[in-house]
Amino acid sequence: MxxxxxxxxxxxxxxxxxxxxxxxxxxxxxxxxxxxxxxxxxxxxxxxxxxxxxxxxxxxxxxxxxxxxxxxxxxxxGAALSDCPDHGANGAFAWFENFTRHGSPFGTHDPTGWPTFTDWPAWDxxxxxxxxxxxxxxxxxxxxxxxxxxxxxxxxxxxxxxxxxxxxxxxxxxxxxxxxxxxxxxxxxxxxxxxxxxxxxxxxxxxxxxxxxxxxxxxxxxxxxxxxxxxxxxxxxxxxxxxxxxxxxxxxxxxxxxxxxxxxxxxxxxLCGVRFDPGTTGLVINAGNFLGTGRFWQAETCTGAAHDNTIAPAGGLGDALREPLRHLGMAGITLPLYPSPPHCNVRGLTxxxxxxxxxxxxxxxxxxxxxxxxxxxxxxxxxxxxxxxxxxxxxxxxxxxxxxxxxxxxxxxxxxxxxxxxxxxxxxxxxxxxxxxxxxxxxxxxLDANGMGPLPAPRADNDANPLEYPFTSPFDPSVELNRLRTGRRTWDLNTEGVANYGLVPDWLADVGGVGGPEIIADLTRGAESYLQMWTRTRNGPNPA
Missing domain, CATH: 3.20.20.140 (Metal-dependent hydrolases)
Incomplete structure (x- = not known):
């Protein structure tokens, strides 16, 4: 319908x-x-x-x-690391950046990238x-x-x-x-x-x-x-x-x-139903699902251990109208009202x-x-x-x-x-x-870099045990790293988190400082583990 x-x-x-x-x-x-x-x-x-x-x-x-x-x-x-022209002279027109970073479409930032990088890149x-x-x-x-x-x-x-x-x-x-x-x-x-x-x-x-x-x-x-x-x-x-x-x-x-x-x-x-985004994000992604497909997400109360994220509004009217909503959904009419969680998307693999x-x-x-x-x-x-x-x-x-x-x-x-x-x-x-x-x-x-999600923020308790500069890469003792510098800007993981991909080595050294040598050993084996998985994928059935 x-x-x-x-x-x-x-x-x-x-x-x-x-x-x-x-x-x-x-x-x-x-x-x-x-x-x-x-x-x-x-x-x-x-x-x-x-x-x-x-x-x-x-x-x-x-x-x-x-x-x-x-x-x-x-x-x-200079050509690569420049701001969007539509952000304006002081970033006032960057409503999407302001909304995702500060929760409001209003705000400003220094649009200059190279060589000063005053306000960007940043973890958020x-x-x-x-x-x-x-x-x-x-x-x-x-x-x-x-x-x-x-x-x-x-x-x-x-x-x-x-x-x-x-x-x-x-x-x-x-x-x-x-x-x-x-x-x-x-x-x-x-x-x-x-x-x-x-x-x-x-x-x-x-x-x-x-x-x-x-x-x-x-x-x-x-x-x-x-x-x-x-x-x-x-x-x-x-x-x-x-x-x-x-x-x-x-x-x-x-x-x-x-x-x-x-x-x-x-x-x-x-091809398949999606794992819902939760909370307020879920509300607006659900609206996007409607705009793109003509239907809102449909959810049921899960009966097993696994579940998708909870979407709103849930319970209350959603519980009272559970059966009518289910029958409307079968007829192609969907409303963004949901039963009590835990929620599971009714759509699986087609x-x-x-x-x-x-x-x-x-x-x-x-x-x-x-x-x-x-x-x-x-x-x-x-x-x-x-x-x-x-x-x-x-x-x-x-x-x-x-x-x-x-x-x-x-x-x-x-x-x-x-x-x-x-x-x-x-x-x-x-x-x-x-x-x-x-x-x-x-x-x-x-890392989901450039995926419109946050990069790792500064660790909340790093005052007590900050990453010390310079440090030796825990993955290759021949490599010593100091604070990352590009142009006239220098970044410090302790205060700025992973502001850009160049701070990944600092972040992983911090991971080692928190988790110890076992996690570094497991990260070091990441490449081998991936290659073995990929080889089994190409070579055919995996033995039970």
């Missing part, structure tokens, strides 16, 4: 701004020493830490005008570039060996944001970001001796990645995180893609060099979603289960278990903890969302309890 036109207009008017807010020198001298040789590893293992979830090229997403700055520019750092700035290539280089020099660059897009956010220079079709955006990643590889090559000589290497398989890491360089894996892969959206409950669309799309992604994919992101689609999972298994691709509803994640894991497929990752803490054991049993990998050192250590300890002794255990992080 179509959504009444007055309700559609009212919902659109009330939620567009909130949706936008919720979804979301010459060259600087690196502080580390010259490129380190790969440290010796026991039993032929590679060593190094991994980021399985960041977005180098998201400045091209959402219409291409929402995020300010680039990870590189042929015209140099959502719209300014966080991964300039020399900042990433500092992390590589300190011991990073894997980066999964998630090619990201969201058609709905693109369509409602008023400024655009790029198309909103999600797959067009993915293609453009893959091209930009290869351009960055060539740009770094030019500054390191020519083609193939740079430290930033795009890889398409585990053997190639191992060779890159053994040479001491950074293996860059391409992933895809979109809300509508291959156009697989829904309109009034009907899918707008076919099995053939999925097959062609997966083949194209492999040709593009993509090795891992999400089936769904923020909105329900033709037949088209199962076809995509099976297609990824056949192609030796890695399945990302974050953002899936618990029903969809459970059904996806069952398919992977039936196939003995190790290629499964929870890359940034967006799945229910009850699935961690099943991921590890398959031989998959879990990495925690970037958070202050003490919180990150707690999550690592909780996840490690479920490790499977048959598989090498390594840990990593999903």
């Amino acid at each position: 179509p959504i009444p036109r007055p309700l559609r207009r009212l919902t659109t008017a009330l939620t567009v701004a909130a949706l936008l807010a919720a979804l979301l020198a010459a060259w600087p001298t690196p502080s580390a020493n010259a490129a380190p040789a790969a440290p010796p590893a026991p039993r032929g293992e590679v060593r190094g830490y991994v980021d399985l979830h960041s977005h180098l090229m998201s400045y091209e997403a959402f219409g291409g005008s929402l995020l300010c700055g680039k990870p590189f520019d042929p015209d140099g750092i 700035s959502r719209t300014h570039q966080q991964v300039y290539y020399t900042w990433l280089e500092r992390s590589w020099r300190a011991g990073q060996r894997v980066l999964v660059n998630q090619l990201v897009a969201n058609r709905q956010l693109c369509e409602v944001y008023p400024l655009k220079r790029n198309a909103c079709d999600e797959m067009d955006v993915v293609r453009l970001q893959a091209q930009r990643t290869r351009e960055m590889e060539a740009y770094i090559d030019e500054r390191n001796g020519g083609p193939g000589e740079g430290w930033f290497r795009i890889v398409t398989g585990p053997a190639e990645a191992r060779r890159v890491i053994e040479s001491g360089r950074l293996a860059v894996v391409l992933g895809v995180e979109t809300s509508e892969p291959f156009g697989c959206r829904t309109a009034d409950g009907k899918p707008l893609c076919t099995r053939d669309d999925i097959d062609r799309g997966l083949d194209e992604m492999q040709d593009l060099g993509v090795s891992s994919m999400f089936l769904c992101h923020k909105f329900d689609n033709a 037949d088209l979603g199962a076809h995509m999972v099976e297609g990824m298994i056949d192609r030796g691709m890695i399945v990302e289960i974050d953002h899936m509803s618990v029903k969809a994640a459970d059904e996806t894991l069952s398919l992977l278990e039936d196939a003995g497929h190790s290629g499964v990752v929870s890359s940034h803490s967006w799945t229910d903890g009850n699935f961690v054991r099943r991921v590890y049993r398959l031989g998959g990998m879990v990495t925690g969302y970037g958070s202050p050192a003490d919180g990150f250590v707690r999550e690592w300890a909780a996840n490690k309890r479920y490790r499977d002794p048959r598989h090498t255990f390594g840990y990593g992080y999903g």
Whole structure:
């Protein structure tokens, strides 16, 4: 049944701004020493830490005008690290930045980037570039060996944001970001001796990645995180893609060099239901789900241990109208009223979603289960278990903890969302309890840089035990690091958190200070653990 036109207009008017807010020198001298040789590893293992979830090229997403700055520019750092022109002379027109950073559309900031960086980048700035290539280089020099660059897009956010220079079709955006990643590889090559000589290497398989890491360089894996892969959206409950669309799309992604994919992101689609965003954020993302699909999320009270996040309003009228709401939903009429929590999305893995999972298994691709509803994640894991497929990752803490054991049993990998050192250590300890002794255990992080989320804030208790500068990289004792300096700006993790990707080595040293040598050992094995998982993914069924 179509959504009444007055309700559609009212919902659109009330939620567009909130949706936008919720979804979301010459060259600087690196502080580390010259490129380190790969440290010796026991039993032929590679060593190094991994980021399985960041977005180098998201400045091209959402219409291409929402995020300010680039990870590189042929015209140099001044061209790359500049503010959005529409932010104005004092940042007063940066309403999206103000809303996401300060909770109000009103505010100001110094728009000057290079060389002063007075107000940005910062751990809580959502719209300014966080991964300039020399900042990433500092992390590589300190011991990073894997980066999964998630090619990201969201058609709905693109369509409602008023400024655009790029198309909103999600797959067009993915293609453009893959091209930009290869351009960055060539740009770094030019500054390191020519083609193939740079430290930033795009890889398409585990053997190639191992060779890159053994040479001491950074293996860059391409992933895809979109809300509508291959156009697989829904309109009034009907899918707008076919099995053939999925097959062609997966083949194209492999040709593009993509090795891992999400089936769904923020909105329900033709492949799976999503894991809800909680609280106020959930209210506005739910409105975006309505704008994009014609329906609000549908939730039921969970009966099992796993559950999605709680959305509002819940209980009260939602409980009283539980059965009428359920029957209306079956007829295609949805209202944002929900029963008492815990909440589970009624939508799981569709037949088209199962076809995509099976297609990824056949192609030796890695399945990302974050953002899936618990029903969809459970059904996806069952398919992977039936196939003995190790290629499964929870890359940034967006799945229910009850699935961690099943991921590890398959031989998959879990990495925690970037958070202050003490919180990150707690999550690592909780996840490690479920490790499977048959598989090498390594840990990593999903920083979600340039993903319109916060980077790790300063640790609350760091006055008592701050990170001391200079420090030796806990991943390579030949590398000593002082405070990061770019242009005329110097950053200190203790006071500014992870203001940009160059502060990752400082943050991980702080993680080691809080968690001790065990977590550093697990992070050091992150690259080996990932490569073994990827190799099992390519080689076929995992033994029970």
